[in-house]
Amino acid sequence: MSLEKLELPGGAMSGLVASAVEYMVDAGQRTALFLDIMRQRGDQYREHVAQTAPHVLSYAAELIIDGRKLEHPVNYALVRIIPPKGVEIDLKRRPFVVVDPRAGHGPGIGGFKADSEIGVAMKAGHPCYFIGFLPEPMPGQTIERIARAEAIFIEKVIERHPEADGKPCVIGNCQAGWAVMILASLRPQLFGPLIIAGAPLAYWAGVHGKYPMRYSGGLLGGSWLTALSSDLGGGKFDGAWLVQNFESQNPSNTLWTKQYNVYSKVDSEADRYLEFERWWGGHVNLNAEEIQFIVDELFIGNNLAAGQVKMSDGTAVDLRNIRSPIVVFCSKGDNITPPQQALHWILDLYANVDEIRAYGQTIVYTVHETIGHLGIFVSGGVAKKEHAEFSSNIDLIDVLPPGLYEATFEARGPETLNDEFTVGQWVMRCEARTLDDIRAMGGNSPEDERRFETAKRISEMNLAAYRKYLQPWIKSMVTPQMAELMRNWHPLRLQYEMFSSQNPWMKMVEGAAERAREDRKSVTMDNPFLVLQEKISKQIVRSLDQWRDSQEALSEAMFLSIYGSPALQAAVGIGPKSTPSRQREMDPKHRAFLEARIKELKSKIGAGGLREAAIRALLYVGSARGMVDERSLEALRRLRQQDESARMTLAEFKMLVREQFFMLLLDREAALAAIPTLLPENKGERRKAFAAIQEVLSASAEISGEVANRLKQVAGLFGLDAADSSNVRSFGNRAS
Known part of the structure; x- marks a missing residue:
């Protein structure tokens, strides 16, 4: 091909050059502004972690009980949310208590903006309380001790509202969901309705080709790595590892989309991005005993619904003891807690709806079609729809006859019958369902159950070997200074630190960003180079998604093959035709x-x-x-x-x-x-x-x-x- 054929008319060439110049100016300014947002993020991180009680609540709060001062101290606290101006609270309405998840991040995500779980509950007239935590656990703190402390907190809320028409509605997000369920089974008289959002209650459950996170414990050889991480941390488990697990589920977002979205919309996205990152980067620690209980009993062991979790006094946790209505909120778009993990505990506990009724239990579930894990409890759209409807209609849920229901939502409009009897923009109804409706979502086969049971036993064996042969040696080697150094050098923490103002190079960025703001020249949306940039970005996302899909397919194939091996199953005492059943007989x-x-x-x-x-x-x-x-x-x-x-x-x-x-x-x-x-x-x-x-x-x-x-x-x-x-x-x- 000759060079003449590549020549462009003079007007087109000059237009292309002008577009290139326009794009280069804009890209240079955007780069400076983006790096300055990263600097602000780093500084914000340093300020946040330096606080004694960091949180992201957007509401003023009054401390009611400091868990550190209890007889058995914990790093949890109960606060009353002070209603903002213009919000009226009816003290005769039942209080709401939001329990935040301690899954590596800090507290406050249930109320970090007006359209939140706390915000919509107060808008509906309910007094609101919040149970949060500090970054460092108290010595000797365990999951059981936290549960006892939360019982004291809820007793205090009940005491403060003697005229309330009902016991407190308690919201448990993610990891707080199973914690609330455990407490409600031990102290059922304390609770009004429970709202369990995005909580993994049946961790083995899922379908092939999706939700590979449930395989990770088996592929890592069980929970011995958890014990090793805690020992290297001097008896504390760094929550940053949990956050990294979340991030690994969506590499295209972690490695590219989240940052590119800020870069491409640098003039409008800074505040939203920094607001979320203040929570996302607020990593907290757990005691070794806490994380080991979580991994052994709930994740790899899947013992909660099976009734195999026991307290120190020998009391077994039986979720059938819960007498309050249970609202389960999950989503098909959640790859951390899919609907099967959120709902299959019901199949483990009850043979049919009649048995649910025989226990006097009311269970209401709703399944969102697309929202991701975090969106279940942080999305403004979800708050204004599902959470707002739950808050406004909590009394309806409380008086429902025992049984299994699905909550559905119909948009309110001019044709809505008796519109004056609704609040908000949606009409909620609870429709009767059977266990077959949950089974229709898919689940494990008997062969899958044998595989997970094998992985559980292998984990127990590996953990026992680690504790006998390696743990004493590692504990003797790790000093408090080494443990602190390892936490500070965690990759997730470093990404905040290295872009903060502590880095002398970032002072140059700050000055360049200031000049860019003064002389900002945005590129037009039809600029061909901007169009090319968007196409390249989409290709990067597709490539990372394809890599993720291939890795997930490989991990699933490996898990199914390794733990489906008849020889391995026989070695740990699982017969080739045994059909493990988690169905429990009535007491x-x-x-x-x-x-x-x-x-x-x-x-x-x-x-x-x-x-x-x-x-x-x-x-x-x-x-x-x-x-x-x-x-x-x-x-x-x-x-x-x-x-x-x-x-x-x-x-x-x-x-x-x-x-x-x-x-x-x-x-x-x-x-x-x-x-x-x-x-x-x-x-x-x-x-x-x-x-x-x-x-x-x-x-x-x-x-x-x-x-x-x-x-x-x-x-x-x-x-x-x-x-x-x-x-x-x-x-x-x-x-x-």
């Missing part, structure tokens, strides 16, 4: 209690009055829909407020609903047949109660089909003929 004591309770409820079918009859009838008709809508509960709440004689506490109302629900479940025919005997002679009172039932049912949907048939049946039980029931004004008319 004989609970079975005896259940039989006594069934007998008691059957004997009370004919007891009560108009209130019992109305709730029983409402449950019977409403169950035909297979869901409960927030508008129905709001309609019921308003009716209760209008009738002073029928005022009950939320706890009393919850007990009434549960008893009537179980009566219908145990013997529907007898429960319905008894309704006329519970009603007063006064026909006007019966008509008024029937109208209330109709109003509640009409709040969320038109009455038709099976609902209409059952309502007609109830009208007969109430002694109302066709003329009486047709003369009852519709909900829409009454509301108007």
Whole structure:
């Protein structure tokens, strides 16, 4: 090809040169500004870690209990969130307690901006408290000691709100989720509803081709490396290693996208980036005993749902002891805690929905389609939708009849029926589900269970060998100074330090950035070199994603092959046709209690009055829909407020609903047949109660089909003929 063919017309050439100059000026300025943001990040990091109690809460807080001053001290603390100006708190509403995850980062992520778990709870009128922690653990601190301290914190919250209509709602994010579940099983009387966000409760669970993090323990030979890291840290485990594990799951974001996004949008992204990095870089330490418990019992051992975790006094942790409703929030886009890990503990604990009900348990789950792990509890969009709806409708969740439900959200609009009974931009409903709905998400085969059980036993053997042969030698070699030096030289810490103002070269960057701001010349969006830059960036991301996918496929293949080996399985005592089952039998004591309770409820079918009859009838008709809508509960709440004689506490109302629900479940025919005997002679009172039932049912949907048939049946039980029931004004008319 001749050079002449490559020549461009003079106008095009000059235009290309002008675009190149424009791009080079912009790129040079962006580079200076980007490096200065990295300098600010480094300085921010140094200031943050120098604080005694660093956090990223955007709210003022009042210290209530310092865990370091307890009889068994811990580095945790309880604070009251002080509402910002313009936010009114109703002290009669149940308090919310947010427990932050201690997974390598510092505290505060549950309330680091207005659209957060704390922000939306306060907006809904709830008093808010926060349980956070300090960077350094107390000597002798264990997971059990932390649980006991958190129980003291929640007792204090209850004490401070004697008029609250319900026990505290406790939110456990990520690692705090399983910690809250453990405490709620040991002290169920302390808790209102639990919201468990992105928490790995069944760590082995997953599907092939996805979520390879669950294989990492087996591929590393088990938890002996955890013990080694703690010993090299002088008895402390550096949380930066946990953060590095998170980062390794998405190398394209870690190595390129996060920084490129700042570079390419350097004029607008600095504040958002620095705000998040203040938390992301706030690494904390754990005691060796804490991290070893987490890895052995929860991750590699997967013992929580199996009931094999025991406290120091021998008490076994049984999640079936929890009496509060449990809300599980997870996402298909979460590669740290996928839906299977968030939900499969339910399959381990219960054989079917009837068994969930037999334990008096209410479980509500919701599965986001795309949000990533951190977005579950830091995304503003999630806060304004899912968390806002949970906060506004926590009483609905608390009074749901026992069973398994999925929370769904419908956008509120002009066509929304009875719009005045909703809050926020979404309408929440809880739809009845079965265990098959969870199984349909995928899970382990018996062969997979054998593989994970093999990895667990190999881990136990390797840890025992390490403790016997290497640990004494390593502990004798490591001094406190060496441990501190290793922490300071961790790669994640160095990346902050090396770009801080401590680096003399960064003073030049600061000056260059100041000049760039004064004479900023941004490139136009159609500049061909900027377009080329974007294409190169996308290619880098694709390449890194392909590398990640190949590594994940390799790690999965290695795990399945190594731990699927019949010889290895036989060597650790696992037979070739054994089908490990984590399904647990019902405790004989609970079975005896259940039989006594069934007998008691059957004997009370004919007891009560108009209130019992109305709730029983409402449950019977409403169950035909297979869901409960927030508008129905709001309609019921308003009716209760209008009738002073029928005022009950939320706890009393919850007990009434549960008893009537179980009566219908145990013997529907007898429960319905008894309704006329519970009603007063006064026909006007019966008509008024029937109208209330109709109003509640009409709040969320038109009455038709099976609902209409059952309502007609109830009208007969109430002694109302066709003329009486047709003369009852519709909900829409009454509301108007």
